[in-house]
Amino acid sequence: MFIRLENITKTYGKKDGKVEALKGITMDLKEGEMVAVMGKSGSGKSTLLNILGGLTMPTSGQYFFKGQDMALLKQKQMSKFRQKSVGFVVQYFALIDDMDVYHNIALALRHSGISGKESRRRIMEAAESLGISEKLKSFPDELSGGQKQRVAIARAIVKDSDMIAADEPTGALDSQTAEELMKVFRDINEKGKTMLIVTHDMEIAKKCDRIIEISDGQLSGENI
Numbered sequence: 001m002f003i004r005l006e007n008i009t010k011t012y013g014k015k016d017g018k019v020e021a022l023k024g025i026t027m028d029l030k031e032g033e034m035v036a037v038m039g040k041s042g043s044g045k046s047t048l049l050n051i052l053g054g055l056t057m058p059t060s061g062q063y064f065f066k067g068q069d070m071a072l073l074k075q076k077q078m079s080k081f082r083q084k085s086v087g088f089v090v091q092y093f094a095l096i097d098d099m100d101v102y103h104n105i106a107l108a109l110r111h112s113g114i115s116g117k118e119s120r121r122r123i124m125e126a127a128e129s130l131g132i133s134e135k136l137k138s139f140p141d142e143l144s145g146g147q148k149q150r151v152a153i154a155r156a157i158v159k160d161s162d163m164i165a166a167d168e169p170t171g172a173l174d175s176q177t178a179e180e181l182m183k184v185f186r187d188i189n190e191k192g193k194t195m196l197i198v199t200h201d202m203e204i205a206k207k208c209d210r211i212i213e214i215s216d217g218q219l220s221g222e223n224i
């Protein structure tokens with residue numbers, strides 16, 4: 001199994017301020033799947049993505065990535081995992097305003113040990129596949145929302161990670177642009193990447209292979 005979560009819980013804070021964001025999530029993700037995650041605000045979607053990306057440690061339960069128990073990784077291995085294994089895309093793009101598109105994408109390869117020449121090749125290739133080759137010298141504020149999100153997706157795929165985790169990637173976009181981006185995600189998925197996409201939009205979710213529903217920190221619905 002590509003990813004397996006066993007009874008994952010996440011509690012933030014202590015005593016009176018305690019929030020149980022995840023209350024026992026057990027699920028599998030197969031390699032190459034494209035899965036939508038739906039659920040109300042505060043249900044635990046981002047927490048789940050952050051655990052999968054190694055940005056947050058679960059309070060209890062086990063997370064296996066390609067069979068590896070993540071709790072057994074040393075700090076160095078964990079930061080390598082974060083650097084390499086999951087590419088993140090978020091709602092408001094998280095681009096650096098005073099860097100051009102090329103350098104925004106290049107950020108993902110910092111500390112990766114990849115040579116300058118290979119970095120350049122990968123950045124050009126990612127930009128090409130997202131249709132933003134003409135924009136490499138532009139700055140974020142010169143781009144449309146859809147173009148900004150394409151840059152953010154290029155930044156996520158340039159690492160050549162196994163999985164892309166997208167948290168409301170179309171939330172700030174109009175429906176036509178959102179639909180175009182879903183085609184981009186599907187293209188990336190067809191090249192073999194496992195995709196996890198958080199969305200509030202049923203039309204977007206329906207374009208995925210299956211839908212996982214979270215309600216109050218637990219899986220709900222069928223979640224087949």
Ligand SMILES: Nc1ncnc2c1ncn2[C@@H]1O[C@H](COP(=O)(O)OP(=O)(O)OP(=O)(O)O)[C@@H](O)[C@H]1O
Nearest residue numbers: 012013019021039040041042043044045046047048
């Ligand atoms: N760093 C944190 N510290 C304390 N509580 C947190 C933290 N992050 C999230 N929470 C709480 O955990 C719960 C789940 O939050 P999470 O961000 O995972 O929800 P979500 O489903 O992504 O919501 P949204 O759709 O609004 O983005 C919420 O009650 C939230 O307030």
Ligand SMILES: [Mg+2]
Nearest residue numbers: 045046047167
């Ligand atoms: Mg969220």
